[in-house]
Each structure stands twice: as structure tokens, then as C-alpha cells.
Amino acid sequence: xxxxxxxxSGDSPTDNAKGTxxxxxxxxxxxxxxVILREFARLLKGGRRVILSTVASHEPKGYFDDYxxxxxxxxxxxxxxxxxxxxxxxxxxxxxxxxEKADGVFFSGGDQLRIHRQIGGTPVExxxxxxxxxxGVVAGTSAGAAAMxxxxxxxxxxxxxxxxxxxxxxxxxxxxxxxIVDQHFAQRGRIGRLLGALAMHPExxxxxxxxxxxIVVSGDxxxxxxxxxxxxxxxxxxxxxxxxxxxKDRMLxxxxxxLHVLSHGERxxxxxxxxxxxxxxxxxxxxxxxxxxxxxxxxxDDAGAPGGLSEAAKALRAVDGQDPAARQDREDGRSxxxxxxxxxxxxxxxxxxxxxxxxxxxxxxHNEKTLAAHRLWSTGTxxxxxxxxxxxxxxxxxxxxxxxxxxxxxxxIAEGDIDVLVFFIDPLAAQPHEADVQGLVRLSTxxxxxxxxxxxxxxxxxxxxxxxxxxxxxxxxEGKA
Numbered sequence: 001x002x003x004x005x006x007x008x009s010g011d012s013p014t015d016n017a018k019g020t021x022x023x024x025x026x027x028x029x030x031x032x033x034x035v036i037l038r039e040f041a042r043l044l045k046g047g048r049r050v051i052l053s054t055v056a057s058h059e060p061k062g063y064f065d066d067y068x069x070x071x072x073x074x075x076x077x078x079x080x081x082x083x084x085x086x087x088x089x090x091x092x093x094x095x096x097x098x099x100e101k102a103d104g105v106f107f108s109g110g111d112q113l114r115i116h117r118q119i120g121g122t123p124v125e126x127x128x129x130x131x132x133x134x135x136g137v138v139a140g141t142s143a144g145a146a147a148m149x150x151x152x153x154x155x156x157x158x159x160x161x162x163x164x165x166x167x168x169x170x171x172x173x174x175x176x177x178x179x180i181v182d183q184h185f186a187q188r189g190r191i192g193r194l195l196g197a198l199a200m201h202p203e204x205x206x207x208x209x210x211x212x213x214x215i216v217v218s219g220d221x222x223x224x225x226x227x228x229x230x231x232x233x234x235x236x237x238x239x240x241x242x243x244x245x246x247x248k249d250r251m252l253x254x255x256x257x258x259l260h261v262l263s264h265g266e267r268x269x270x271x272x273x274x275x276x277x278x279x280x281x282x283x284x285x286x287x288x289x290x291x292x293x294x295x296x297x298x299x300x301d302d303a304g305a306p307g308g309l310s311e312a313a314k315a316l317r318a319v320d321g322q323d324p325a326a327r328q329d330r331e332d333g334r335s336x337x338x339x340x341x342x343x344x345x346x347x348x349x350x351x352x353x354x355x356x357x358x359x360x361x362x363x364x365x366h367n368e369k370t371l372a373a374h375r376l377w378s379t380g381t382x383x384x385x386x387x388x389x390x391x392x393x394x395x396x397x398x399x400x401x402x403x404x405x406x407x408x409x410x411x412x413i414a415e416g417d418i419d420v421l422v423f424f425i426d427p428l429a430a431q432p433h434e435a436d437v438q439g440l441v442r443l444s445t446x447x448x449x450x451x452x453x454x455x456x457x458x459x460x461x462x463x464x465x466x467x468x469x470x471x472x473x474x475x476x477x478e479g480k481a
Contacts (some may be wrong), residue, residue, distance in 0.1 A: 013177050013220055014459055018135035021175055021217040023230065025209030026109060026142035030070035036214045039225050040106065041074040043137045047103025048075060053082040055118050056110030056143040063108045074150050082124075090122035090427040099127040104137035104345040107144025113154045116170050126172060132175055145183045145209060147172045152359070165248035167196035176217060177221065178270070179205045185231060188211045189432045196252055199243050202235035203439070204272060213264075220271040224262045234258040236275055319403055341472035349379040349409045349421045350386065351401070351440070356424035359452030361389050363424075363455055366392060367462050375415040377412065379405030406440055413443045420450045420467075422458050448473045 012019065020043050028036045045049070056058035064081040071079060080098050084090050084104075099105075105128055107115065119125045132138045138148075147153045155168035169180070180201065182194045185208035194206040209215060210228025224230045239256040260275050262268060263331035267276035269436050274281065286296035348371070360382065364371060368390050376395045378386060383397030399405040412418045421444050425437070444451040452458035461467060 001211055007333040013179065014175065014217060015133070015177070016219075017129075017133045017175075019132040020137050020242050021148060021222075022137060022139035022214050022225075023131070023176070023181055023209065023222075024139065024141035025145060025185055025189075025226075025230075027144035027184070027211035027212050028141055028214070029212055030066060030224070034070060036212070036226050038074055038294065039214070039216065040104070040139050041071065041076050044076070044103050047136070048282045049078045049102050050076050050079075050106060050481060051082045051102045051145070052078050052100055052108070053107045054131050056082045056108060056112060056115050056147075057084065058081075058111065058114065060108075060110075066186075067106070067108065068262060084118040084124065087118055087122060089123040090119050092150065095126060098122065099131070102131055102136065104139070105131055107138075107140035107147065109142030109144060110355065112146040112152050112172075113170060115143065116152070116172065120173075128173065129175065138175060139214075141181050145181050146376035149179050149204075150174050150177055151180055151197075151204070153180060153193060153197055156190075156196060159189035160192055162192035162199075162252045164243060164250050164252055165247075167193055167200065171195060171202075178203070179207050182206070182208045184211055186229065191231070191233075192252075194231075195235075195254060195257065196236035198233055198257070199238075199241045199252055199254055202238050204235070206233035206235070206272070207231070207235070214269075217270075219278065221267055221269050223267045224264055226264060228263075230262045230268075232260040232268055232275075234260070236273065236377060244377065249399075249463045283339075287340055301427075338427045344468055344470050346374045346419045346467065347417060348374050348376050349412070349414075349418050350376060350382060350395070351406070351409065351421070352382050352424040353426035355426040355428075357385060358456060360424045361385055362420070363422075363458055364393070366389055370462055370467075373468070377411065377418070378410060378472065401437075406437060410439050410443050411450055413440070413447055416447070418449055420452075420461065421453045422461070424455070424458075425453045 009195055010324075022036070022037055022040050022043065030033075030037065045163065050071070052064055054063045057063060060081075061084050064079075068079050071077075079101075082095060082098070089095065092153060098334060119128075124278075128138060140146075140148050146154075149172045151169045152172035153167065154170050156162065156166050180194070180197045182190050182197075184190065185194075187210065194208050198204065198206045208231035210226075210230070211469060213224065213226035213228035213230060214220040215230055235254070235257055237256050237258060238254055240253075242250065242253045260268070262275060268274070269276050289296045350360065350364065364386050371390075371393060376386075378395050378397055380397050380400035380403070383395050386395050387397065398408040409418065409421070413421070421440065421441060441451070443449070450461055452461050
């Protein structure tokens with residue numbers, strides 16, 4: 001993955017934008033019923049000025065005329081082509097004026113990597129997000145669909161199971177957060193590569209869209225339009241993979257993946273990660289238990305008795321929150337009972353977004369004498385900059401954030417090897433590894449790690465008398481400071 005940023009992620013899958021996304025699996029009907037194009041035209045709500053972006057294509061000739069004919073009798077007659085031959089054109093004043101006036105943008109197919117390379121981080125990308133934010137319609141088909149998320153699949157085998165290391169991803173436009181979109185899904189047999197992407201990012205939803213099929217995303221939900229199916233793969237409950245295998249050509253395995261398949265007119269709640277108007281997930285788990293001849297309301301203590309709960313059944317109950325032991329385990333994690341006491345010499349992780357690196361360096365220089373008594377870890381470029389600025393400090397530099405450095409620090413937090421995280425966050429800029437960034441904050445909260453996200457909170461931490469003393473967080477049972 002590169003270090004170019006996608007859009008910033010907010011609490012909503014679409015950052016509470018007023019607009020609508022139409023994400024199409026490719027080969028949408030452009031001649032007969034044109035159900036998807038008709039829906040795009042309807043969503044414009046009287047606005048008829050549309051930018052057709054052919055930037056994904058290396059040879060855009062023909063795309064514009066094809067879509068102009070398809071849209072003409074649907075009321076979309078003010079259609080302007082946007083093609084970016086090189087990144088400099090993404091700053092052209094005439095191009096930006098056309099975008100500023102647009103009611104909608106439609107990204108045609110081609111190579112999704114070209115979308116990122118030609119407009120990523122440019123005024124064109126910013127204006128596309130602004131159109132969506134203020135209530136416009138942004139659509140993408142094929143490569144244009146793949147580019148809609150924070151991350152986009154750019155490579156991976158079709159028509160076969162996924163091998164570890166086969167999948168490649170790059171930053172997308174960031175219009176849809178928390179999801180990875182794949183297109184031509186059933187037609188090209190892409191379930192394997194979508195699972196490969198989710199194995200790497202289980203916190204995200206995988207959305208596979210068939211040809212002549214679209215999801216229409218508004219707020220926290222989407223509905224399906226078109227002749228095919230939409231596959232939603234949820235890896236949040238995955239309990240195991242073989243990603244850590246030394247053999248990078250080995251077939252991927254994943255355990256406890258959840259799959260939903262939706263057709264025309266059906267809806268999906270992105271926030272709840274469930275299809276709309278369906279039973280609660282616990283009813284699904286209860287049905288599994290009944291199929292095993294077990295009582296879903298039975299006691300978890302009856303595992304050894306005839307008809308008692310199997311290990312699999314107890315796992316299902318744990319997911320539902322029905323198992324008292326599992327509930328207690330979660331409460332132990334939330335209340336910080338899994339942490340170890342901190343010694344006077346703290347284990348500190350130092351991380352900063354690009355726009356905040358200078359501020360973190362200044363903070364480190366100012367506190368160099370204090371930090372010298374502690375053990376320091378940092379993501380790659382930040383660690384190199386700290387070592388150059390303060391050569392007397394012993395800093396272990398890990399990989400850069402986009403290449404896995406955030407996850408390396410997260411692993412150390414989970415293993416109890418980090419006491420303090422100083423993470424200077426830039427809340428106004430997008431990050432290519434936004435999910436990893438959020439993961440660090442979540443893990444710090446879960447494991448009761450001291451966390452500073454700006455200069456003021458970092459100053460409070462380092463000037464606290466507890467910073468240079470032995471300290472046991474409440475609940476560890478190992479005394480107090």
C-alpha cells in the first residue's frame with residue numbers, strides 16, 4: 001500500500017454527507033431499461049449538470065458518446081467529460097469551474113489505480129467530495145466503483161481461491177468508509193480476493209457487486225438496484241486466519257466469516273452491519289444451536305451433561321453476550337484488568353501524522369532529558385526523524401504507518417508491552433491507513449494505556465509525577481502509585 005491518503009473517516013460511513021453514492025458492479029444496461037442509469041438521473045432531483053469522469057481509462061475514446069446517448073432521454077443533457085491526462089490537469093481552472101457547478105459526477109470504468117494516481121490528493125478529488133457533501137450524486141461503475149472506499153482492490157486473482165499475499169490495495173476516494181468494494185463480482189469469481197482483503201482488514205465490510213447491479217448509499221444504509229446480487233462479507237467476527245504463515249503462496253483460510261446476499265430492492269444497514277428488516281443476529285445463532293439439538297437458553301455450565309453446550313455452541317453464545325463467563329471476560333478487558341503495572345521507566349510509543357511530525361519533534365526535543373530515561377518505539381519515518389533530531393535517544397523505529405507500523409505498535413499494546421502512546425493526530429487530513437489509526441486509539445482505550453493525541457495532553461502526561469514512578473492502574477491488583 002502506498003502512503004497517499006484517502007478521505008478522512010468520520011462516525012458515519014459517508015461522513016454525514018447529504019448526497020448519495022451509486023456504486024455499480026460494471027456493465028450496467030445502457031440501451032434497454034437502463035434501471036441503474038435511470039435511478040442515477042432520478043437522484044439528481046432536478047439537477048442535470050453531470051461530469052462524466054473517464055479518468056480511469058487509458059483510452060477514453062468512445063466512453064463519452066456512449067453515455068451521452070444513454071442519458072439523453074433520461075433528462076441528463078448537460079454532460080461534460082472530465083479526463084485527466086496527467087496530474088497537472090487536475091488543477092486546471094476551467095476543469096475546476098465545471099466541477100464546482102456540477103450536480104453529479106459519474107466515474108466510468110477502466111483502471112482504478114489510475115483514478116488514485118491522477119486525482120488523489122488534488123483539487124479535483126476535493127471537489128468530488130464537496131459535491132457529495134452538499135447533496136450531489138456521485139456514481140462509479142467498474143473501476144469507478146472500486147475507488148469509492150477508503151481502500152480499493154487493485155490486484156488479486158479472479159476465478160480461484162485466494163493465496164496469501166495475492167491481494168494488493170491502494171487508497172481510494174474515501175467516499176464510503178469502512179468498506180472495500182469489488183465489482184464484476186459473480187461474473188469473474190472474485191469472492192476469493194475479497195476474502196483476502198478482509199483477512200487483512202477484518203474491521204471493514206467487503207461489498208461484492210454483480211454486473212448490472214448497484215448499491216445506492218445514503219447515510220448509514222444502502223439499497224440494491226439492478227438485475228444481479230450484492231454480497232456483503234463481514235469479517236468482524238473472524239476467529240482465525242493463516243495470514244501469519246511463512247508460505248506466502250499458501251491458500252488463505254478464514255474461520256467464522258459472515259456472508260449476506262441481497263437482491264433488487266433489499267436494504268443493508270452499514271452501521272449495524274446487518275440487512276434491514278431481518279431478525280437479530282442472536283436468532284440466527286439460536287437456530288444453529290437448535291439444529292444441534294441444544295437449548296439456546298440452556299446453562300453454559302451444562303456442557304458436560306447430555307444435551308449440554310458444545311464448545312461451538314458456547315462460542316455462539318459468547319458472541320451474543322449470553323454466556324456469563326464471556327460477558328465477564330469482556331468486562332475484564334474493558335475495565336483494564338488485563339494490564340500490568342508500569343515501572344518507573346515507561347515503554348512509550350511515539351506516532352504522528354505527516355502534518356504533525358514537526359510538532360511531535362519539537363515536543364520530543366523539549367522533553368529529551370526526561371524521555372532519555374524511558375524506552376521508546378516509533379513508526380518508521382517519525383522514528384528516523386526523532387533519531388536525527390535527538391541522536392542520544394534510543395528509539396526503535398518500526399515500519400512506517402501505511403506499511404504496517406501502526407499495527408506493530410497495536411500488537412505491542414495488546415501484548416502489554418506499551419505503557420504510554422503519544423499520537424499527534426491530524427483531524428483535518430485523510431490517512432491511507434485510517435482503520436489502523438482508529439485501531440490504535442481503540443486498543444489504547446481497551447488496555448488502559450495512557451494516551452495523548454496533542455501537545456497539551458502530552459505535556460500533562462510527561463509533567464505528571466506518575467510519569468517517572470512505578471504505577472499500577474486501578475484494577476490490576478498490584479497496589480497503587
